[in-house]
Amino acid sequence: MxxxxxxxxxxxxxxxxxxxxxxxxxxxxxxxxxxxxxxxxxxxxxxxxxxxxxxxxxxxxxxxxxxxxxxxxxxxxxxxxxxxxxxxxxxxxxxxxxxxxxxxxxxxxxxxxxxxxxxxxxxxxxxxxxxxxxxxxxxxxxxxxxxxxxxxNIRSRTQGGIQEKAEDGGFPGGQARYGYRIANKGKKGEQKLVIDECDGGEYCTRALPCEPLHEAVVLRRARVFAVKFRGNWRKVALSLNAEGLLNRSGKPWSHANIRSRLMNEDLLKGRFVFRSTKNAELGPDGRPVWGESIVMELDPMFTPEEVAELRRATSKPARSAAGPGRVYSLSSRIISPCGKHYVGATRADATTRHYRCTGKAEAYPGAPTCSCSQIDAGGVETWAWTEVCKLLGDAERLRTMAEQWMGTTVGGTFSEAG
The missing domain is CATH 3.40.50.1390 (Resolvase, N-terminal catalytic domain)
Known part of the structure; x- marks a missing residue:
């Protein structure tokens, strides 16, 4: 030192x-x-x-x-x-x-x-x-x-053991993907992922449910709704919530949450990918440090025909890129009356630009939202730029703002803006 x-x-x-x-x-x-x-x-x-x-x-x-x-x-x-x-x-x-x-x-x-x-x-x-x-x-x-x-050394031995378990087809650990559960939990070398469906028969009731969380029922019902509503995920979430089919946390589904669960490629292809190359830690040679990626086949949640039907119903034409002028310089910089903030959110086919409060986004379908009005983008941006120009030409005001921000007296002087 x-x-x-x-x-x-x-x-x-x-x-x-x-x-x-x-x-x-x-x-x-x-x-x-x-x-x-x-x-x-x-x-x-x-x-x-x-x-x-x-x-x-x-x-x-x-x-x-x-x-x-x-x-x-x-x-x-x-x-x-x-x-x-x-x-x-x-x-x-x-x-x-x-x-x-x-x-x-x-x-x-x-x-x-x-x-x-x-x-x-x-x-x-x-x-x-x-x-x-x-x-x-x-x-x-x-x-x-x-x-x-x-x-x-400890990390190498631990990761090596996990890799070997995965190569032998066992569940390497962690949380099971939604729709599946870990069978033989606690039995060394015997843990594996199985579909989380009811195994209690007539003995499974709402008061005394069986061990599974019945997540397979939720996903299969969600697939039916997704096909019925042609990929309208808000309606899918509303329907699941109305039937009391909540997410793993016991909360209502949001349209984004159920979409990400149901349209997961590994779920649709009936597989579990251990050490996906997307997230793997790579060494200098570009290869995964702790072992190669392993794909484990699982019992499929849906038949090939059900998967194809789901893909057809939810496929959307590619959206065209936003045209020129779709720039929102004040996005996330305007505080709304409800305490949230405004972001640029004008529809692609609209002729004018607007800012929309994020408080209008539902936490889940049917959740309360704010009543904040939209703001005309051109008007508020012109006003903001005018105020900035005034501020840059007002040295005394700049000094006062700086002192308030720093909590102390600023030494020296500001030169007049040209």
Whole structure:
């Protein structure tokens, strides 16, 4: 870092005893192994007592990944804020192991360096060192390298296992696509996606439903409505909501939501794509880092004839591009009376342009909307441009606005606009 660091004994200038806080971070994986905060706090407490340091505080992040930086960890962020107080509230931060500092170089070093700049150092119980000495900094560099290497090894083994499961046809994990559910949940190596349809027969009632959520019923009913209404998705959503066929969250369907669920290509083709190339993390060679994309065949929700009928009914002619002059310079910049904002939304076949309040968009068909009027685009844009020109020629007004915005007096003067 280009600076000479004093020894830990000299940090608390004029103080007889170093003041220390402990930072306790345990990840979800550590908790699963039984290494919780109580386990690490005993280690740090004994260490501070052995060193003769005064324990003045504890900061704890439970179930938090070591790949997160300081500002992304709740209590570590608080620790850093406290460290900047004047007078300095502590001299040492004690952690049980180097990996508690961070699992990546960026997450590890940034807050350690920030503390060094403040004259605060980090001590590690395991291997008994701190970064106030050359030998301690050397050990810390090795700990940082080991923590990152260990993280990559764990990630590689985990991702490799998930890839192998998918290659064997098992469900690799995560949330099932709408319309399907995970069968044999909790049985290692036997989990798979099956259509989410009723399996309770006469024993399935509204009061005592069976395990499935009956999402297949919703999708099949939605397909019937989509064909009937020729792709009018608002009518499709209205019909589903009227029959009490709600979405997975138990809320009414919006036309965009049901359309995205029903017209999903993987759903229509009866497949599940693991590690789609669209979202895969690629290496320098352009290949997926954690494994190739895998397509798993599923029991189809619809027959080929039903899919073809749905595609015909919902196909729309391509819309022509908007003609010249369809530019809305104030879109999202005008606050409406209802608290929303205005956007350009004039129909393609209209001869004039307008701004429309976003509060008029239904959260779902039938939901309440605002009564804000449309605004003539040409008129409001002309007015706004006139006001801007006036403002640029009014140095005093610009000064007043700047002072109000910055909350302080602006020095210097503004030159007159030419």
């Amino acid at each position: 280009g600076k000479t660091l004093t020894s830990s004994i000299d940090v608390a200038a004029g103080a007889t005893t170093l003041r220390a806080v402990d930072y306790l971070r345990v990840s979800t994986e550590d908790q699963a192994k039984g290494y919780g905060v109580a386990y690490t706090s005993k280690k740090t407490a004994r260490y501070m007592e052995r060193k003769g340091w005064e324990h003045v505080g504890t900061y704890t992040d439970e179930g938090v990944s070591g790949s997160l930086e300081a500002h992304q960890r709740g209590d570590l962020k608080r620790l850093m804020e406290d460290a900047h107080r004047d007078p300095r509230p502590f001299d040492m931060v004690v952690v049980n192991e180097g990996r508690a500092i961070g699992r990546t170089g960026r997450a590890f070093w940034r807050w350690v360096w920030d503390l060094e700049e403040l004259g605060i150092f980090v001590a590690v119980v395991k291997d008994d060192y701190d970064n106030s000495t050359a030998s301690g900094r050397s050990k810390m560099r090795k700990d940082a390298d080991y923590a990152e290497e260990e993280r990559e």
